[in-house]
Amino acid sequence: MLIRIVSILFPLFAIAALGYLVGRRLKPDLSHANRLNMDVFVPALVFAALASRETRIGDYLPLAAATLLVVIGSGLLAWAFARAAGQSTRTLVPPLMFNNSGNLGIPLAVLAFGDAALAPAVVTFAVSNLLHFSFGAWLLDHNIRLRNLWRVPSVAATIAGVALGLSGIELWPPLMVAVKMLGDIAIPLMLFALGVRLTDSRLGAIGLGVLTGILRPLAGMALVWAVLLLIDLPPQERALLMVFGALPPAVLNYIFAERYRQEPEKVASLVLVGNLLSLAMLPIPLALALD
Template sequence: MNLALTVLNISAPVFILAAVGFAWVKLGFEYRVEFVTRICMTLAVPCLIFVALMKTQIDPEALAALTLASLVAYTLVAIVFLVIIKLFKLDIQTFLAPLVFGNTGNLGLPLAMFAFGEIGLGYAVVVFAVMAILSFTIGIWLVSGGGSLTKVIQEPLVAATLLGGLFLWHGWETPVFMTNALELIGQMAIPMMLITLGVAVARLETKAMNLAIVLSIAKAVVCAAAGWWAAVWFGLEPVAAAVLILQISTPVAVTSYMLAVKYGAEAQPVAGLVVASTVLSVVTLPLILAFVI
């Protein structure tokens, strides 16, 4: 009973905020996703990442191990789904990137913070940063046929990650007034991302959901297993292992749908994956939390 209540206390705020965004759109109110997404990804999230890394008390060696474990976990997930896509003769350009890269920002960061506090957020930021770099290189290459290292470096969240890592490595800190300002800006990120997630899901049009449901179940199982295996292989301490499994297991990100639209992949199947995996995560993420807590 206590475990169930703990999991509910951690996961409920995440889904309640997403439900607020969903209901907001269904009630007919205006919500400019492009503006909110831009202010999140260019200002709020980079500030959140930088401050989280700068203030974290995690040992640099532990962060290095988590980074390597994240890379291995994503590689395992990519290999498994490449085989599945080939077996079922699906389109690699459409399906592979969404099935590999999850919603580590909108869902993973708040869940890690609610479950494990500031140290959990610090670990989650590392996995999120690994995912973002892979997504902006390999992910875009898969969807569009061409990635760019320049684009990666220019992304504010990547720059914030590198700068935060530098401050963490050297033990530097910004002046108190600057830290407080950056922290305040970063605090906007999580509620805005969760509400935007609900808005985006409410606006998606989906067809042929059967395939999306099957692939979403497969994604939940494969990702959780890959995260667990990588955590064991690298001997991660319990909180780092839990955060890795949680982050790798997050559902398909709404940004996957946006990238599919932008680069000419089949958008409707990706939209179906977003909706199916997000709805499924209402069950799977609490189960994973119950397992790792």
């Protein structure tokens, strides 16, 4: 079991570590690559997974509902923790509420459970992503216009993929192959860019970072356990949701904190420490899921 878990996690962290080393040594400007990934490759990955004829969107509605409850529950626990710790809720809630379901969650699901896990992993990412760009952005700036949410490429791809999947219309196969090829670029680039992005983080709030880095996955797994008592899911989706609950804070939290000037250095520290601690925390849900 230990060898299997290591074999699952090693490729993910090896690519991220390479990105970190390259970032430290060469300091590459990945702003254009990250923009392409967020605006083209990730939307292509999401659209291809949701619009594929093998994907039955209706079958994933319980998983989407369960994911929604886990994310909302994480936000409520984060709000209570921030108030108890005397921290700003705008600083602490997003990193504890929104996890790394894109950069880390999707490739981890595929490596752990096979290609069949791509579609449900994208569903969990889509739910979290929609909430992050709506409620997460509103939390940092109450003046944000949510009616423009559909303009976010990954959100637009989610809407289009779900609509096409529900319509029963099959996209021209050669066009779908092209979309899938674009989507295939996203996963390794997300991991590599994650490593490069972490070079910008600073270990400023180590104690708080360690505390949240442990609390986030433990609270997430506890919430998943409670939600699974209410919503019955197939075995693979139960396992995937448990791994989802244990994922570290999303790097996007740092980008949002920087954009809205909400203690970005502290958020960067929470993201960095949380992702480092995931090396020790992720084997727990994997052991439970693969048992």
